[in-house]
Amino acid sequence: MNDSPVVLVTGALSGIGRATAIAFAKEKARLVVSGRRAEDGEKLAAELRSLGAEAEFVQADVRFEAEVQALVERTTARFGRLDIAVNSAGHEGQPTPIVEQTVDAYASIFDANVLGTLLAVKHELRAMSAQGSGSIVNVSSTMGIRGAAKNALYVASKHAVEGLTKSAALEAAAFGVRVNAVAPGPIQTEMLDRITGSEENKLAMLATVPLRRAGTPEEIADAIVFVASPKASFMTGEILRVNGGRTAA
Template sequence: MEQVKVALITGALSGIGKTTAELFANKGYKVVISGRRQSAGEEFEAQLQKINPQVRYKNADMSNEDEIKALIDFTVAEFGSLDIAINAAGLEGIQQSITEVTQENIQSVFNTNVFGVALAMKYEIAAMLLAKRGSVVNVSSVAGHTGMPNSGIYAASKYAVEGLTQSAALEVAAHGIRVNAVAPGPVETPMLDRFVGNDSNAKNAFIQSLPAQKASTTEEIAKTILFIADGGVETMIGQIITVDSGYTA
């Protein structure tokens, strides 16, 4: 009988991370979810446990190394291993032109999007190396391979995520561990609304400019993450899988 795999999902209290957590829980994985809002996390844990009792919540700030390490330690202690890690925690920061960017905004975005992903992989992969197997999926963005006016700091952080993804993939591929990323384009989330200044007309115009004339759903991105993480394609290594309604085509 095949052993049930253990999946860790950061940034699991909203957007893509939340939908991904719901999908993995529904598929019967042992799931650890994390976020920075204790009460919301416990509420989400209780909700998911109604369909899968093997779900646990652990509060963690992905800009804090001690909390990141404690999260991975908790996962292994709770379920005995770490098979799949989804690093979905991220911030878009404040939209600013390059002549207006502030140190505070740069540090805030990079502390979660880059520092957090790098240190998450540090401890996730260390746990996976013990078992000589595992799969890591980082959540990047189309902003990780194309410029975005007034969002240069966010774009730079996602370029960094993709560089980290491919570099780590090369380091651990021979050890049975795969590292990949998904790069969503516009997704129907509050983040998209913030990107267009909560202007419904601007949002509709942007979506209509896409080749598919529709934004992705969080369910579509979650399904892509599940496939990358555990779809049986063992030679998918160091890839950035783009789901963007044709935006970058």
């Protein structure tokens, strides 16, 4: 009997999601990884298998409920259960002043970050509540607790993710399921490069981090693995902020 945890990771094809999938693979978890790009997904699944994990890629877009439901059902059909779900799919949008924001920009960011997280938690919790156990980890951001000029929509979406996480935790506790979030600060990913737009802007942002550097995707993955694990068994409804001290002041 294989007692390795069954782990589902959305947004697994790059950045924090990819690093998280690799971290779980190194612990020999049974993995389903998801994203929108089939070729990249199959390559990732093969890489995870080379690390000794059972792994499968399922193409899905978290903005569409039928795809999310099928993703969770595919996971439980393959492995018989779902122990850990990491919801890292998201979209940052373009830095834009509020007076220039559009309805389309709102939909693009909120559909990916808020609706996508809601749909994932909905179907993951259904699977986990039926088995009486499980751990869900959403990926938020330092922007889930503070503001940022020209990023109002992204900031608002991450505030929403944190509120959703806390509310879901209160409901899930009755079923033996924990729901938490990890909120990274500036992490050296393609998203950070897009948000800052230039090396000068990135250096200026990193100057606001007490540890004076960007974090790595692997550091966030380690935090996610911890929060998801039995080592954090009394933690639910919490937001773990991993940001080099950026929100300490």
